[in-house]
Amino acid sequence: QVHLQQWGAGLLKPSETLSLTCAVYGGSFSDFYWSWIRQPPGKGLEWIGEINHRGTTNYNPSLKSRVTLSVDTSKDQFSLKVSSVTAADTALYYCARGHSHILWSPWGQGTQVTVSS
Amino acid sequence: QSVLTQPPSVSGAPGQRVTISCTGSNSNIGAGYDVHWYQQLPGTVPKLIIYGNTNRPSGVPDRFSGSKSVTSASLVITGLQAEDEADYYCQSYDTSGLYLFGTGTTVTVL
Secondary structure, three states: OOOOEEEEEEEEOOOOEEEEEEEEEEEEEHEEEEEEEOOOOOOOOOOEEEEEEEOEEEEEEOOOEEEEEEEEEEOEEEEEOOOOOOHHEEEEEEEEEEOEEEEEOOOOOOOOEEEEO | OEEOOOEEEEEEEOOOOOEEEEEEEOOOOOHOOOOOEEEOOOOOOEEEEEEEOEEEEOOOOOOOEEEEEEEEEEEEEEEEOOOOEEEEEEEEOOOOOOOEOOOOEEEEEO
16 A cells, blocks of 8 residues: 655745655555645645656646756655745645546645745 | 636535536547546545546445546536535646646535
């Protein structure tokens, strides 16, 4: 059974860089694409981007200029960086496993990121 | 950016049937991409309940069913139960290379 465990800083100031990491346990890291999704307070879901074990990435065009995804296959981990954050980046961030454009359960537990001066 | 449109809310009494629509366009659902559905119970992580338009992952009750038409899709809950009270999101893929989520629908059990 696959399990995704995520972590990262939860409180940031405007203009700082958001950094989150997701570790994958119990599954084949190389068989999937690995996604990040976010959910602002009281709002819907927004896909941020995905990466595979080779480092091939796809990004949401609306965030592409500020987002960097990376992967560490030695640890079965993948990471998200969002630069120059503003209050609009305040959200619950999730990591998830993707295949055939489906985001399979279970997702990571979620990390609340708040941007405030 | 493309949008998948859902009704903000639907409601029904226990045992009733409710339908949630998901309307897309020719650049996503109409381009042949499948539709998937996620259930988000209050305060929890979204969970996949329908994939590939009509398929249920193991453990999802058969009262949940999905269908797809040309540029739209539907999630039907037959025999609504109190534990089905949640937010539901459809999701597809777009020709711009984007996973696209629906606007979300809150299901209320009366």
